[in-house]
Amino acid sequence: MAGIKDVAREAGVSASTVSYVLSGKRSISAKTTDKVMAAVEKLGYTPDASARKMRGMRNQIIALSAPIRGDINQARYNAYFLRTAWAARNAGYDVMLLTGPDAVKDIRRVTQSNLADGIVLLDVEQDDERAAQSGTFSKPCVAIGYPSSHAGCACVDIDFALMGRKAVDFLYEKGHRTIVFLRNNESDYNRHSGYVVIFRESLLAHAKELGMTVIESEHYEADSFDAQHFVSTVFAHPDRPTAIINQANASVLSQVLMALHNAGMSIPQDVSVLSCGTYFEGEPTRFPITEMPVMPEELCAEAMNLLVSAIEEHTDIKGSVELIEPALKRRGSVAEAGSGGTI
Amino acid sequence: MAGIKDVAREAGVSASTVSYVLSGKRSISAKTTDKVMAAVEKLGYTPDASARKMRGMRNQIIALSAPIRGDINQARYNAYFLRTAWAARNAGYDVMLLTGPDAVKDIRRVTQSNLADGIVLLDVEQDDERAAQSGTFSKPCVAIGYPSSHAGCACVDIDFALMGRKAVDFLYEKGHRTIVFLRNNESDYNRHSGYVVIFRESLLAHAKELGMTVIESEHYEADSFDAQHFVSTVFAHPDRPTAIINQANASVLSQVLMALHNAGMSIPQDVSVLSCGTYFEGEPTRFPITEMPVMPEELCAEAMNLLVSAIEEHTDIKGSVELIEPALKRRGSVAEAGSGGTI
DNA sequence: TTGTATGCGTTATCAA
DNA sequence: TTGATAACGCATACAA
Numbered sequence: 049m050a051g052i053k054d055v056a057r058e059a060g061v062s063a064s065t066v067s068y069v070l071s072g073k074r075s076i077s078a079k080t081t082d083k084v085m086a087a088v089e090k091l092g093y094t095p096d097a098s099a100r101k102m103r104g105m106r107n108q109i110i111a112l113s114a115p116i117r118g119d120i121n122q123a124r125y126n127a128y129f130l131r132t133a134w135a136a137r138n139a140g141y142d143v144m145l146l147t148g149p150d151a152v153k154d155i156r157r158v159t160q161s162n163l164a165d166g167i168v169l170l171d172v173e174q175d176d177e178r179a180a181q182s183g184t185f186s187k188p189c190v191a192i193g194y195p196s197s198h199a200g201c202a203c204v205d206i207d208f209a210l211m212g213r214k215a216v217d218f219l220y221e222k223g224h225r226t227i228v229f230l231r232n233n234e235s236d237y238n239r240h241s242g243y244v245v246i247f248r249e250s251l252l253a254h255a256k257e258l259g260m261t262v263i264e265s266e267h268y269e270a271d272s273f274d275a276q277h278f279v280s281t282v283f284a285h286p287d288r289p290t291a292i293i294n295q296a297n298a299s300v301l302s303q304v305l306m307a308l309h310n311a312g313m314s315i316p317q318d319v320s321v322l323s324c325g326t327y328f329e330g331e332p333t334r335f336p337i338t339e340m341p342v343m344p345e346e347l348c349a350e351a352m353n354l355l356v357s358a359i360e361e362h363t364d365i366k367g368s369v370e371l372i373e374p375a376l377k378r379r380g381s382v383a384e385a386g387s388g389g390t391i
Numbered sequence: 392m393a394g395i396k397d398v399a400r401e402a403g404v405s406a407s408t409v410s411y412v413l414s415g416k417r418s419i420s421a422k423t424t425d426k427v428m429a430a431v432e433k434l435g436y437t438p439d440a441s442a443r444k445m446r447g448m449r450n451q452i453i454a455l456s457a458p459i460r461g462d463i464n465q466a467r468y469n470a471y472f473l474r475t476a477w478a479a480r481n482a483g484y485d486v487m488l489l490t491g492p493d494a495v496k497d498i499r500r501v502t503q504s505n506l507a508d509g510i511v512l513l514d515v516e517q518d519d520e521r522a523a524q525s526g527t528f529s530k531p532c533v534a535i536g537y538p539s540s541h542a543g544c545a546c547v548d549i550d551f552a553l554m555g556r557k558a559v560d561f562l563y564e565k566g567h568r569t570i571v572f573l574r575n576n577e578s579d580y581n582r583h584s585g586y587v588v589i590f591r592e593s594l595l596a597h598a599k600e601l602g603m604t605v606i607e608s609e610h611y612e613a614d615s616f617d618a619q620h621f622v623s624t625v626f627a628h629p630d631r632p633t634a635i636i637n638q639a640n641a642s643v644l645s646q647v648l649m650a651l652h653n654a655g656m657s658i659p660q661d662v663s664v665l666s667c668g669t670y671f672e673g674e675p676t677r678f679p680i681t682e683m684p685v686m687p688e689e690l691c692a693e694a695m696n697l698l699v700s701a702i703e704e705h706t707d708i709k710g711s712v713e714l715i716e717p718a719l720k721r722r723g724s725v726a727e728a729g730s731g732g733t734i
Numbered sequence: 735t736t737g738t739a740t741g742c743g744t745t746a747t748c749a750a
Numbered sequence: 751t752t753g754a755t756a757a758c759g760c761a762t763a764c765a766a
Contacts, residue, residue: 049505049529051743062753067745077751094503098441098450099743102758107441109487109506116473126469130459133490142501144452145486147476158485160437162392163452186392275649302642306618306649394759405737410761420735442759445742 050091058087070095101162110141110355111164113178114171115151124297127327128170128192131348139356141165151178159187166355168192168348169201174242179203188358188365190351193242199367202358204351207371208243208325211340212250214374215324216258219291223385224320226261226287230278230294230304234267243342247295247325261287275303279311290385291320294337298328305335316383324374336379346372393434401430413438444505453484453698454507456521457514458494467640470670471513471535474691482699484508494521502530509698511535511691512544517585522546531701531708533694536585545701545708547694547715551586551668554683554717555593558667559601561719562634566728567663569604569630573621573637573647577610586685590638590668604630618646622654633728634663637680641671648678659726667717679722689715 056063061080068074069084076084087093101107112132114125133143144164146154155178158164165187169178172193182189183200191198194205219227229251231237236244255262263285265278273296282289294301301323305315313319315335323339350370357363399406404423411417412427419427430436444450455475457468476486487507489497498521501507508530512521515536525532526543534541537548562570572594574580579587598605606628608621616639625632637644644666648658656662658678666682693713700706 052745053743063743064745064754065752068752071745073745075751080751092503094500096743097504097506098444099758100745101441102445102743102760103745104758105745107506112488116477126472129469129472129488130490133488134459137491142506143488145455145472145476145488147473148480157437160435161440163440163485299641299645302645303649306646306653310649310653395761396759406759407738407761408736411736414761416762418735423736438761439759442742443761445744445759446761447742448761 050093052093052095054091055084055087055093058091059083106165106359107163108141109144109164110136110352111144111146111155111158111167113146113151113155113167113169115149115154115178116147117149117171124327125170127344128348131344132168132170132352135349135352139352141352141356152181155185159185166190166359168351168355172242174245183366188355190355190358190365192347192351194246194369194371195242198369202351202354202365202368202370204347204354204370205243205372206343206347206374208247208374209250210371211324211374212247212252213254214376215293215322215340216251216254216260218376218382219293219320219322220258220260222291222320222382224260224291225385226263226285226289227255227291227293228282228289229262229264230292230296230301231265231267232295232297233273233300234269243325244295251293251324261289263289273300273303275300275307276310278304279307279313283311283313289319291322291382294321294323295325297326301326301337305337315381320382320385322382336381338379338381339377340374341377343372343375393436395436395438397434398427398430398436401434402426449508449702450506451484452487452507453479453695454487454489454498454501454510456489456494456498456510456512458492458497458521459490460492460514467670468513470687471691474687475511475513475695478692478695482695484695484699495524498528502528509533509702511694511698515585517588526709531698533698533701533708535690535694537589537712537714538585541712542710545694545697545711545713547690547697547713548586549686549690549717550714551590551717552593553714554667555590555595556597557717557719558636558665558683559594559597559603562636562663562665562725563601563603565634565663565725567603567634568728569606569628569632570598570634570636571606571608571625571632573608573635573639573644574610575638575640576616576643577612586668587638594636594667604632606632616643616646618643618650619653621647622650622656626654626656632662634665634725637664637666638668640669644669644680648680658724663725663728665725679724681722681724682720683717684720686715686718 052063052066055066066084069076069081136143148154155167167189169191172191172195174196176195179191179195179201180197189201191201191203194203232244263282315321321337323337325342327341354365358365395406395409398409409427412419412424479486491497498510510532512534515534515538517539519538522534522538522544523540532544534544534546537546575587606625658664664680666680668685670684671682697708701708
């Protein structure tokens with residue numbers, strides 16, 4: 049393990065000169081620079097991260113808190129892991145994964161020991177312990193989500209209340225008056241996963257305002273959804289619905305699409321489908337579905353912006369809230385009610 | 392940021408006494424211990440990670456290399472992320488995520504700077520650059536997978552060649568003679584993802600030995616799979632197949648199951664289904680499917696065992712290969728050919 | 735049983 | 751333009 053002294057000896061200069069050559073904080077003669085760089089190359093020198101942090105420098109590490117709660121299948125958080133890691137790396141940071149069930153303990157461990165320079169909170173619940181405690185963390189903290197108690201951290205989220213209204217408006221303008229709401233699996237509502245609840249309530253409230261009829265799917269647990277049953281039940285309704293707003297995952301929706309197909313219903317000619325709060329980018333779906341997706345890329349990038357500015361410029365981000373306007377990805381699964389034209 | 396000196400002052404003892412109280416490497420009077428612990432509590436003291444590493448201690452960090460390659464949807468690696476993090480934490484380590492496209496560069500950065508104490512390689516290809524270079528890494532390395540060039544690291548993987556044979560034997564013993572092989576999407580074969588290729592070849596070879604007929608599904612890309620077409624094509628074969636071995640993901644398989652159902656075929660009465668190299672634990676599938684799954688939990692735990700023993704006891708793990716015997720999860724989707732009994 | 739002194743590898747300050 | 755040196759916070763060898 050070659051250190052700065054070894055490089056200095058090899059190059060025939062002092063250790064501080066090597067440091068300055070590498071940092072560029074002092075003008076160094078071309079000749080010295082060459083000698084030093086040659087020695088660095090030869091010895092494969094890389095500064096020791098701990099030693100440099102001892103001198104007050106940062107560690108360039110962001111902690112990503114994604115606690116495993118019970119038996120929840122967290123596959124959908126993968127996009128956030130990867131996007132956070134990507135955004136962090138672009139800003140010169142590495143990402144450390146904190147998945148222990150006692151998230152606050154994990155966060156304290158890595159912040160108090162000065163391992164991490166900042167924290168990103170994932171899978172934020174309405175009533176989130178981490179966000180509530182964030183004021184006492186010794187490093188800046190950003191939540192991807194919108195917990196009720198958030199005075200100690202910044203929040204970045206999609207405006208799911210707005211998404212609910214936009215989804216309803218979108219269908220209403222196309223002439224739809226009776227629609228189906230395909231719920232997520234129950235466990236997500238039970239654990240008060242913030243956005244799942246907010247979107248649903250906003251959707252139902254706004255539909256009511258407009259006088260629309262919303263038929264909600266029955267409750268189901270992750271592995272017990274029966275698409276055939278869902279389709280036959282829902283379309284037996286006296287006011288035959290003309291559209292589906294989906295909040296369930298790709299697997300459940302795939303089954304519904306297949307069931308619709310089997311029941312002889314075409315999309316969007318016979319029924320429009322709009323999926324909200326999902327993320328089908330790159331998913332192998334048989335039919336492309338118009339979507340107001342969650343936006344891991346945008347959220348993680350913005351969260352990282354805030355965090356880095358708090359870390360590097362000591363910007364005060366505590367309590368700030370940034371709600372991103374939901375986007376609509378048109379993929380042709382929504383049409384005028386009763387018509388055959390696609391949108 | 393309270394340091395060890397602050398604690399010492401608060402407790403009215405010397406810094407070394409505080410250190411010894413915390414490490415327990417010296418016998419300390421109960422009175423002193425109490426005073427020190429009280430001060431630690433009061434000031435919320437946590438030793439600085441960098442400073443302690445300067446003293447030759449470890450950083451307790453494992454780097455997890457999972458490079459993003461092109462547009463591949465890596466959702467299936469989520470289980471490995473979580474299992475690795477879990478196993479690491481049990482051993483007292485945190486996990487750092489390395490997802491940059493230049494994986495070797497990332498690994499060198501965190502190992503040469505002494506940030507990480509060891510490396511786990513994920514998403515290992517047949518011809519893996521990281522594994523090939525692992526001999527030159529300055530920290531121990533374990534690959535979850537079985538790359539051809541692996542002299543510098545330990546390998547932990549499922550024995551996919553054995554899995555191929557076991558899958559075939561299992562169906563053969565049940566009387567199946569003509570079977571369908573449902574391929575994974577093409578991109579996985581194209582990028583020479585090790586296990587996907589090995590399993591398929593072993594399966595085909597062993598089926599040939601036994602004189603079985605294997606009908607392979609057509610090639611498809613992730614978003615263009617047509618289950619109806621697949622079912623109608625495959626079961627139009629003169630020797631009507633009695634079983635399906637699946638290597639595709641949950642979404643594709645779901646569609647096939649639905650299509651079979653629509654075609655009036657019951658599982659396992661009319662057709663047996665065995666899924667291999669997949670992982671449906673906790674997946675919301677309409678029909679439970681007998682499976683020889685990948686085993687993230689076992690693989691990650693074993694990888695971590697090896698890595699920790701290399702880190703902490705300097706065990707030489709270079710070049711070692713550990714192939715785990717595939718397990719069979721019976722979920723009732725396989726029966727005797729032509730009978731109605733489930734297994 | 736406890737305290738003092740040293741050094742880990744850097745970077746910043748001061749001196750040349 | 752460069753070199754010597756102090757200091758960062760901790761763990762340990764040594765001294766008491």
